[in-house]
Amino acid sequence: MPTKILKQIQYLCSQISKVEWSGILFYSITGDISAPKTFKIKLEEILPMDMGTSAYTSYELDNRYVDFLMDNPHAMEWKMGHIHSHNTMPVYFSGTDMSELNDNAPNHNYYLSLIVNNFMEFCAKLCYMGEGPDSLNVDYTGLNSEGEKYVISSVPLKVDSKILCVHDCVIKSPVKKLTSDKGFMGKVAEIMKPKPKPVQKWEKKKNTNPVKIWENGQWVDNPANNPNVPVKHLKENPLANPNLNEDNADAQIFLMTLLSFGKPPSVGDDVESLLGELTDLEVTGSDLAQYISANYNLVYEQLFADDLENPYGFLDIITEIIEELEAVIEIFPFLGHTLGYLIFFKDKYEEEIVSF
Numbered sequence: 001m002p003t004k005i006l007k008q009i010q011y012l013c014s015q016i017s018k019v020e021w022s023g024i025l026f027y028s029i030t031g032d033i034s035a036p037k038t039f040k041i042k043l044e045e046i047l048p049m050d051m052g053t054s055a056y057t058s059y060e061l062d063n064r065y066v067d068f069l070m071d072n073p074h075a076m077e078w079k080m081g082h083i084h085s086h087n088t089m090p091v092y093f094s095g096t097d098m099s100e101l102n103d104n105a106p107n108h109n110y111y112l113s114l115i116v117n118n119f120m121e122f123c124a125k126l127c128y129m130g131e132g133p134d135s136l137n138v139d140y141t142g143l144n145s146e147g148e149k150y151v152i153s154s155v156p157l158k159v160d161s162k163i164l165c166v167h168d169c170v171i172k173s174p175v176k177k178l179t180s181d182k183g184f185m186g187k188v189a190e191i192m193k194p195k196p197k198p199v200q201k202w203e204k205k206k207n208t209n210p211v212k213i214w215e216n217g218q219w220v221d222n223p224a225n226n227p228n229v230p231v232k233h234l235k236e237n238p239l240a241n242p243n244l245n246e247d248n249a250d251a252q253i254f255l256m257t258l259l260s261f262g263k264p265p266s267v268g269d270d271v272e273s274l275l276g277e278l279t280d281l282e283v284t285g286s287d288l289a290q291y292i293s294a295n296y297n298l299v300y301e302q303l304f305a306d307d308l309e310n311p312y313g314f315l316d317i318i319t320e321i322i323e324e325l326e327a328v329i330e331i332f333p334f335l336g337h338t339l340g341y342l343i344f345f346k347d348k349y350e351e352e353i354v355s356f
Contacts, residue, residue, distance in 0.1 A: 006173055013117070018087060020085050021084065023047050023048040026079070027042060081111060084115060086340070091115045093125060100113065101127050101166070114169075129165070139154050251317050251320035251324065256269055258296070259274040271328065285336055289340075318342060
């Protein structure tokens, strides 16, 4: 990544910092993809194409692309890929991003996609379609009079002849890691250590931080819907709700409780219907992310009071919730803030478990 490209990314992120942006990424190559360890990519130019929403951006090739090539004929020798931002969210390839690779890879010999964010973090994948035979012959055998196998017939079996092959790129950029005096860096590291959490039973927390609800355009305390209200009737009998998937019913109940701002889910509720209600109420992604970050642990302790000492149970639930939200983020793009927070929260929690 030359300095020129880094400055273009920095400028785009400074001017379009609260929503995603995307564009065409021109690049040149050294070597051949058949030897990926020695294959090198040099980023040459960015052609901005779209300013999207907080969690989604897309574009189609139009006259801007043609005009760029007319003004820069040397660019016709370059390869064409894709770049887009995640604004303040972590850089990773979501389900939507992987779908974009599957859609565009067949149109290129190989296809490059680079994701950036406002913190100058980067990740990139180079992919191409691998192609095999459309069918394989399967031999059916029998036993002859001597008990030996012989081929009765050979039947062609249809197979999926194409697969998406993906390489994770090692990115070299002019961004330098910030350093300082070791003594000062040590003091900073000290204050960044997690603070010890007081050991308390759930009963001591019931009235200290009541769950809030969204009402008349603002967050308000709602004692009627705070964690004093039991929701175990659904947790203990997930089949009471026909919309729940039995395999991850606990995670769905937890997520629905968060999306209802602490109110226990009713029989018949599902994640999409609750998200539809939030859309009708015009609840923003930042509002929802702020609420969930403030009340996530509180609601978790209420629902899983019997399993609080199991760190892997906590990790399983948050992983399942992330998968639930990734499955519907195209329908409800305002979930981008919430999803980014949960992924960051999960990664930090995994680091704590490993270090422990």
